[in-house]
Amino acid sequence: MISARCWLVAVVALDVAAVGVPRSAAAQTPEMTLARAVAALEATETERGVELLREAIATAPRATPSALRGNAEVRLAVASWSLGFFDSATVHFQAAVSADPFVTLDPEQFNPDLRAVFHAVRRATLVLGVRAPPDTALAPRTEPWPVSVAVPRPGQVRFRLARTGPASRDTLLATTAVDSTATVALRLPVGDSVTRAAGSYRLAVEYSEPGGRALATTLALELSEQIADSLPHELPPADSLYRLEVRWGAPSRASLARGIGLGVGAATIPLLLANSALRGVGGRALTVGATVSAAGVVGYFLGRPRQPLPENVAYNRALRSAWEARNRTLAAANERRRGAVLLRVRVASPQ
Amino acid sequence: MISRALTLALLAAAGLASRPLAAQRVEIAGLGIVAGPRSTVLDQGAREVIGGVWIGAAVEVKYNRFLLTASGLRGTLDPIENTPFQSDAGEEGIRVGFALRSRLALEASYLARAFSSTAGYQRWDILGLGAAVSVPLGDSALSAHARASYLPVATASGRSSPSFAMAAEVGVSVAPRRAPLLMRLTYRFERFDFPGEPAQFDRITLEVGYRVRR
Numbered sequence A: 001m002i003s004a005r006c007w008l009v010a011v012v013a014l015d016v017a018a019v020g021v022p023r024s025a026a027a028q029t030p031e032m033t034l035a036r037a038v039a040a041l042e043a044t045e046t047e048r049g050v051e052l053l054r055e056a057i058a059t060a061p062r063a064t065p066s067a068l069r070g071n072a073e074v075r076l077a078v079a080s081w082s083l084g085f086f087d088s089a090t091v092h093f094q095a096a097v098s099a100d101p102f103v104t105l106d107p108e109q110f111n112p113d114l115r116a117v118f119h120a121v122r123r124a125t126l127v128l129g130v131r132a133p134p135d136t137a138l139a140p141r142t143e144p145w146p147v148s149v150a151v152p153r154p155g156q157v158r159f160r161l162a163r164t165g166p167a168s169r170d171t172l173l174a175t176t177a178v179d180s181t182a183t184v185a186l187r188l189p190v191g192d193s194v195t196r197a198a199g200s201y202r203l204a205v206e207y208s209e210p211g212g213r214a215l216a217t218t219l220a221l222e223l224s225e226q227i228a229d230s231l232p233h234e235l236p237p238a239d240s241l242y243r244l245e246v247r248w249g250a251p252s253r254a255s256l257a258r259g260i261g262l263g264v265g266a267a268t269i270p271l272l273l274a275n276s277a278l279r280g281v282g283g284r285a286l287t288v289g290a291t292v293s294a295a296g297v298v299g300y301f302l303g304r305p306r307q308p309l310p311e312n313v314a315y316n317r318a319l320r321s322a323w324e325a326r327n328r329t330l331a332a333a334n335e336r337r338r339g340a341v342l343l344r345v346r347v348a349s350p351q
Numbered sequence B: 001m002i003s004r005a006l007t008l009a010l011l012a013a014a015g016l017a018s019r020p021l022a023a024q025r026v027e028i029a030g031l032g033i034v035a036g037p038r039s040t041v042l043d044q045g046a047r048e049v050i051g052g053v054w055i056g057a058a059v060e061v062k063y064n065r066f067l068l069t070a071s072g073l074r075g076t077l078d079p080i081e082n083t084p085f086q087s088d089a090g091e092e093g094i095r096v097g098f099a100l101r102s103r104l105a106l107e108a109s110y111l112a113r114a115f116s117s118t119a120g121y122q123r124w125d126i127l128g129l130g131a132a133v134s135v136p137l138g139d140s141a142l143s144a145h146a147r148a149s150y151l152p153v154a155t156a157s158g159r160s161s162p163s164f165a166m167a168a169e170v171g172v173s174v175a176p177r178r179a180p181l182l183m184r185l186t187y188r189f190e191r192f193d194f195p196g197e198p199a200q201f202d203r204i205t206l207e208v209g210y211r212v213r214r
Helices: A005-020 A023-027 A030-044 A046-059 A066-080 A086-099 A112-124 A255-274 A285-304 A310-337 B004-015
Strands: A129-131 A136-140 A147-149 A153-161 A170-178 A181-186 A199-208 A213-225 A246-248 A304-310 A343-349 B026-043 B048-062 B066-083 B086-100 B106-117 B120-137 B139-156 B165-174 B182-193 B195-214
Touching: A005 A181, A023 B066, A023 B182, A030 A046, A030 A066, A046 A066, A066 A086, A066 A112, A066 A170, A066 A199, A086 A112, A086 A246, A112 A170, A129 A246, A147 A170, A147 A199, A153 A181, A170 A181, A255 A285, A255 B120, A255 B165, A255 B182, A285 B120, A285 B139, A285 B165, A285 B182, B048 B086, B139 B182
Parallel strands: none
Antiparallel strands: A129 A147, A136 A343, A147 A181, A153 A170, A153 A199, A199 A213, A213 A343, A246 A304, B026 B048, B026 B195, B048 B066, B066 B086, B086 B106, B106 B120, B120 B139, B139 B165, B165 B182, B182 B195
């Protein structure tokens, strides 16, 4: 039986070897390498997948999103676990949590033993994660600013906001108990004027667990005022979304019969109605009779009755009404936003 | 007998008129008319026939169920058979209709027709009561109509009243949906049974007009 230490040495050796990855792979982005690794793992080419995951991590620049790095480490941990490299899996889980404290394991996808290891690692890894919208605009005094936190163990999290610079006083925005991850709606203290509130700030997030361990991190914020833009009206629904409201029916034989019947009637009027002493065939009556009959034939071929489709008419009406209602809502919102001043919150950089 | 039938018809019309109307709608049409009339009279056993071309105009006003038509025609009638006389002739008429249903209407009409020639002047006054039916011919732009009238009053100067008089008419109309035009081709036949001198008058008429709907 190979000891865990030997496996760790082997994995480290593989890591070292991975530094010497051919330069041809450098042209690929970490995202692409990760995608290839996932494909290899799904194709049960575990060794190849591990190799690519290491390559993705090793070649990832510092600016690589922490979520990607954490994802790669988690997959590496799972692959190591499946190969029996349990210590190596633990190491990669630690790296994953350090890279992205918000990383989780899908309970539907992974077995309980692996999840237990992951949770143990997560509790043991003393790291505090904070996520905030990088750039957003809020309605001052009414709209909160959402900030997510990830903590290793249940504990208290405090949010303090202070202007940068000497002699600045901080303000406690919120204190909340967090078990693992949580999103806290912070109300930024704008006061009476957004203009006066504009400036550089520092958001301190402090975590403390009952056992006494504590962590803290800060975000640098830029607050500024922003005039609200009007919302664009929604385009009307595409023609392809509408349904046909009528269906062309079969030609009407009744109208054909009416036309021919009236035509024959017109032609025979002089014969049927004239005094017997004056009776005779009328060329003009024949002309009109033929014209009426011809019109009946034309109407038979060209005039097909339009049969309305009430369900489609109602559907189209509902489609139009919904669009109009949405645009009315937008118009009302624009009326409210006209001249409104928003508070723009931009995360300058984590500190 | 006639007055009783007229009374019944008017009562029926009044009863139907009390139905609620779908919508208030007015349609006015102005029409130019070219007609080819022909008058045939049996005079002492010989057929006298005159015919020619008349030009005229008409105005039709349709308001909900009511239809009012006024028309006038003028022209000449040339001798065709057994008569040497050419006539200047014309007629003016008015017709009032009431639609019982969308396709069926009761009508009353008055027509004054005059003939003037070297042989003399003759005026006809004709009052008619009848019904008209209009039917679509497949396409909504095409329709045909038929009209039958009893002519209870038909007087011609210099003649005694006819024992029986009636008129019948059949025509076809084209009213394009996307153009305010109206075209109509009609054949009308009138029969007058004067004692010992039956007469008939028929004509083919082409009407082209402009219609306005509000």
